[in-house]
Amino acid sequence: MQTARPEQEAGGNGAGEPFVRLVGICKSFSGVSVLRDIDVEFLPGEIHGLVGENGAGKSTVGKIVGGYYSRSAGDLFAFGEPVDSWDPPAALRRGIAMMHQELQLVPALSVAENVFLGIENSVGGLLRDDENERLADIAAFAGFDLDPDALAGTLSIADQQKVEIMRALARDARVIVMDEPTSSLTHDEAERLHAVMRKLRARGHTIIYVSHFLDHVLDVCDRVTVMRDGAVIRTAEASNETKATLVAAMIGRSAAEVAYPDLPPEPDRSGTPLLSVRNLSTETGLLDVSLDLFPGEIVGLVGLIGSGRTEIARAIFGADAATSGQVRIEGMDYQLRSPRESVARGIAMVPEDRRRQGLVLTQPVRPNMTLPHLDTFSTLGLVRGKGEKAHAKRLIEYLGVHPADVDGQVINYSGGNQQKVVLGKWIMSDPKIVILDEPSRGVDIGARRRIHEFIGETARRGAGVLVISSEIEEITGLAHRAYMVSDGRIIDEFRPSETSVDDVMWRLFHEQGNEGTARKAS
Amino acid sequence: MSSSRTSVEQGARRGRITAAGVARFFQTYAVAVMIVALIILLSFLSDSFLTVQNLINILNQNTPLAIMAAAMTLVIICGGFDLSVGAIFAVGSVAAAAIALAVDPLAGLIAAPLIGAGLGFVNGVTIVTLNIHSFLATLAMGLVYRGIAILITGGTLVPVRLEAFTWLGRDRIGPIYIAVIVMVAFAVLLTVVLNRSTLGRRIFAVGGNEEAAILSGIRTRRVKIIAFSINGFAAGLAAAIAVSRISLGQATAGMGMELEAIAAVIIGGTSIYGGQGAVWRSVAGVIMLALVNNGFNILNADPFYKDLTTGLIIVAAVAISASGRKR
Numbered sequence: 001m002q003t004a005r006p007e008q009e010a011g012g013n014g015a016g017e018p019f020v021r022l023v024g025i026c027k028s029f030s031g032v033s034v035l036r037d038i039d040v041e042f043l044p045g046e047i048h049g050l051v052g053e054n055g056a057g058k059s060t061v062g063k064i065v066g067g068y069y070s071r072s073a074g075d076l077f078a079f080g081e082p083v084d085s086w087d088p089p090a091a092l093r094r095g096i097a098m099m100h101q102e103l104q105l106v107p108a109l110s111v112a113e114n115v116f117l118g119i120e121n122s123v124g125g126l127l128r129d130d131e132n133e134r135l136a137d138i139a140a141f142a143g144f145d146l147d148p149d150a151l152a153g154t155l156s157i158a159d160q161q162k163v164e165i166m167r168a169l170a171r172d173a174r175v176i177v178m179d180e181p182t183s184s185l186t187h188d189e190a191e192r193l194h195a196v197m198r199k200l201r202a203r204g205h206t207i208i209y210v211s212h213f214l215d216h217v218l219d220v221c222d223r224v225t226v227m228r229d230g231a232v233i234r235t236a237e238a239s240n241e242t243k244a245t246l247v248a249a250m251i252g253r254s255a256a257e258v259a260y261p262d263l264p265p266e267p268d269r270s271g272t273p274l275l276s277v278r279n280l281s282t283e284t285g286l287l288d289v290s291l292d293l294f295p296g297e298i299v300g301l302v303g304l305i306g307s308g309r310t311e312i313a314r315a316i317f318g319a320d321a322a323t324s325g326q327v328r329i330e331g332m333d334y335q336l337r338s339p340r341e342s343v344a345r346g347i348a349m350v351p352e353d354r355r356r357q358g359l360v361l362t363q364p365v366r367p368n369m370t371l372p373h374l375d376t377f378s379t380l381g382l383v384r385g386k387g388e389k390a391h392a393k394r395l396i397e398y399l400g401v402h403p404a405d406v407d408g409q410v411i412n413y414s415g416g417n418q419q420k421v422v423l424g425k426w427i428m429s430d431p432k433i434v435i436l437d438e439p440s441r442g443v444d445i446g447a448r449r450r451i452h453e454f455i456g457e458t459a460r461r462g463a464g465v466l467v468i469s470s471e472i473e474e475i476t477g478l479a480h481r482a483y484m485v486s487d488g489r490i491i492d493e494f495r496p497s498e499t500s501v502d503d504v505m506w507r508l509f510h511e512q513g514n515e516g517t518a519r520k521a522s
Numbered sequence: 523m524s525s526s527r528t529s530v531e532q533g534a535r536r537g538r539i540t541a542a543g544v545a546r547f548f549q550t551y552a553v554a555v556m557i558v559a560l561i562i563l564l565s566f567l568s569d570s571f572l573t574v575q576n577l578i579n580i581l582n583q584n585t586p587l588a589i590m591a592a593a594m595t596l597v598i599i600c601g602g603f604d605l606s607v608g609a610i611f612a613v614g615s616v617a618a619a620a621i622a623l624a625v626d627p628l629a630g631l632i633a634a635p636l637i638g639a640g641l642g643f644v645n646g647v648t649i650v651t652l653n654i655h656s657f658l659a660t661l662a663m664g665l666v667y668r669g670i671a672i673l674i675t676g677g678t679l680v681p682v683r684l685e686a687f688t689w690l691g692r693d694r695i696g697p698i699y700i701a702v703i704v705m706v707a708f709a710v711l712l713t714v715v716l717n718r719s720t721l722g723r724r725i726f727a728v729g730g731n732e733e734a735a736i737l738s739g740i741r742t743r744r745v746k747i748i749a750f751s752i753n754g755f756a757a758g759l760a761a762a763i764a765v766s767r768i769s770l771g772q773a774t775a776g777m778g779m780e781l782e783a784i785a786a787v788i789i790g791g792t793s794i795y796g797g798q799g800a801v802w803r804s805v806a807g808v809i810m811l812a813l814v815n816n817g818f819n820i821l822n823a824d825p826f827y828k829d830l831t832t833g834l835i836i837v838a839a840v841a842i843s844a845s846g847r848k849r
Contacts, residue, residue, distance in 0.1 A: 317737075319736070319737060338739075339737050339738070339739045340740070340741060341739075343738070343739035344739070349737065351734075351737055356733060356734075357731075357733050357734055357737055358734055358737075359731065359734055360726065360727045360730035360731040360734055360735070360797065361797075362726065362729075362730035362731075362793075362796075362797030362798045363726055363727065367723050367726065367727070370723075371727055371734075371738045371740070372738040372739050372740075374720040374723055374724070378719075378720045381719045381720055381721060382714075382718050382720075383718055383719060383720055383723060385718075425738070
């Protein structure tokens with residue numbers, strides 16, 4: 001491996017020719033400009049953070065470096081040489097690899113086969129089947145301990161990322177672009193990934209770290225480039241930045257405005273709950289789930305990914321079938337649950353994955369927003385365009401969707417604005433119960449703030465809100481009350497006002513650890 | 523931001539929007555542009571092409587296929603495929619003929635689309651209850667229907683020598699064939715359904731993102747069944763026109779028409795991935811194919827080149843619509 005570099009270059013002190021240099025890079029998608037005059041240098045042996053709101057263009061920069069997007073204008077230099085035709089294979093040949101947010105492994109192939117996919121050793125077209133031996137070297141270098149024969153599809157996200165990293169190392173990549181690598185990782189897993197990144201840096205690799213998680217970026221990066229609206233605001237030493245200075249630069253406002261909005265007044269819990277769930281079990285792994293939601297109340301569900309939070313939401317909404325248990329809405333039994341019936345009863349569910357579950361991306365904004373309520377906008381099966389347009393317009397204004405065009409192509413919108421469209425779709429009928437699954441994931445700070453305000457407004461008008469979030473801070477900042485979920489069960493209930501984030505975190509990880517050992521024992 | 527910079531940006535943006543606009547125009551109207559180009563080309567190559575009679579004939583001859591392509595658009599937007607319409611056409615054809623002889627000519631013509639709708643309904647129910655891809659379901663059901671058509675006729679042709687049977691396929695009102703009027707009315711109706719009705723919205727949603735549609739409370743199975751029923755109805759209607767025209771019911775009718783209909787939809791630029799498309803474009807796709815056909819006939823060209831040309835046109839159409847998805 002030709003990765004050993006002189007030690008003085010490690011640490012990103014700015015010495016030496018930049019590995020990758022962008023000069024005046026512009027990019028537009030079908031006429032919409034997303035990057036303007038980007039100048040950045042990625043130095044040898046540095047971890048370089050790219051931060052910004054969603055839609056600021058940080059992922060786009062990463063993808064241009066990795067060859068996944070072509071640039072509309074400007075110059076790209078790799079290891080000092082200008083590059084002309086640039087695509088992922090060309091980038092890999094020059095030693096630049098990209099790790100996508102959605103990992104790109106072949107699930108049916110083993111770890112070793114994935115790592116060496118396309119660069120297998122062969123004799124006359126026949127595989128030599130030596131991937132496992134070759135993998136051992138790389139795994140030792142990176143300090144990973146993965147079964148080379150395990151199928152990639154069976155691995156956790158964290159382990160799949162390790163495979164991706166080894167894949168980059170197997171191709172002697174000196175620059176690795178990581179796009180939101182920690183978004184699906186637990187706290188510990190993110191820590192471990194950071195340790196690997198530091199190790200790679202010490203060997204002279206450069207890592208371009210695109211992320212929303214400012215804590216993670218500040219923890220591991222040497223330098224950070226802040227982007228806003230498709231332009232670079234500044235590149236600075238990470239040690240000179242704080243979360244507050246980064247946020248201020250990202251949004252062009254002060255961080256104080258980014259705090260959580262005021263909690264709506266404590267609800268009255270003496271009456272009939274709006275939603276009451278008793279002993280709900282499902283084939284998706286829920287066991288005896290019981291919870292209550294009162295009018296005007298915001299209730300959080302916290303738990304690690306895979307704990308069953310989403311499954312609780314889906315079972316209540318009727319998207320998954322239950323095997324036993326009861327759901328009552330305002331004291332009335334609601335047993336034959338289906339999404340259609342839930343919509344009719346005033347339940348809204350904003351799903352976890354807006355692109356896969358929330359939006360019809362082939363359609364513009366208006367039909368997306370009115371999809372669950374088409375019958376209220378139609379006469380004899382024909383849609384009344386005017387009424388529909390007026391309602392969509394009102395919601396676009398209320399939620400601040402940008403661009404404010406009822407027939408805008410939602411596929412081109414930023415994550416935050418797509419999420420606002422999904423919210424608009426659900427609040428059109430003023431639902432009584434609003435279930436929000438990860439409402440602010442992958443959303444910029446401005447949109448996040450608006451979504452949080454919306455949650456408060458919804459509770460103030462007397463609806464109940466059930467919020468699921470991987471960010472425990474979000475729940476403690478927003479909810480009156482919260483449940484901890486682990487392994488398909490509700491393990492505890494707490495008041496955010498009386499509990500610290502660390503306590504919740506400790507409890508959740510402790511609980512998970514117990515299950516892990518219990519499973520191994522059985 | 524300084525004013526000079528904004529003006530430069532605006533200039534640049536205007537330039538990009540025109541480039542993107544041209545690309546989008548071509549994606550939307552590629553089939554129309556190709557039709558115009560073909561008409562101009564054929565007008566120069568042959569005097570007999572650009573006559574009112576020839577153009578009317580082309581349109582009239584292709585009404586059955588145009589009706590099928592129009593309805594196939596709905597199924598494809600819905601995320602499906604229907605390989606059974608050729609066989610439904612055959613069942614419609616022999617059933618119309620048999621009923622015309624046994625009962626009444628008009629009853630036969632009315633029965634064909636209704637039987638077609640029934641077979642389409644069976645397709646839809648098969649797909650949603652067995653939860654199999656429509657490609658497989660309709661491939662298998664198509665064989666079943668073809669078998670039914672043969673059973674009805676016992677393998678023989680069914681000639682219908684009745685005056686009251688031929689009006690639909692042969693008569694005209696003024697200069698315009700009744701069949702053409704039926705085809706245009708049907709296409710307009712489907713366009714209204716697709717773009718103005720709740721059903722149309724739901725068809726787009728099911729094809730665009732089925733999971734989002736389910737979570738929005740849409741009965742996606744019902745939507746699919748309706749789309750396939752409409753498609754069956756169209757095949758039956760097309761069969762009624764065709765059988766009325768030739769006064770002959772035959773179990774081998776409509777062989778390969780399903781593929782021609784799908785080809786026309788694709789040439790029109792409707793996405794085979796579902797969620798996008800328009801009825802008029804599929805009808806234009808049929809006209810496009812018909813012009814190529816007619817061109818070869820009036821120029822007396824080697825028919826070998828006809829298939830070759832048609833194939834290349836389909837590739838070009840797919841390439842144009844795929845270029846829109848590129849990043």
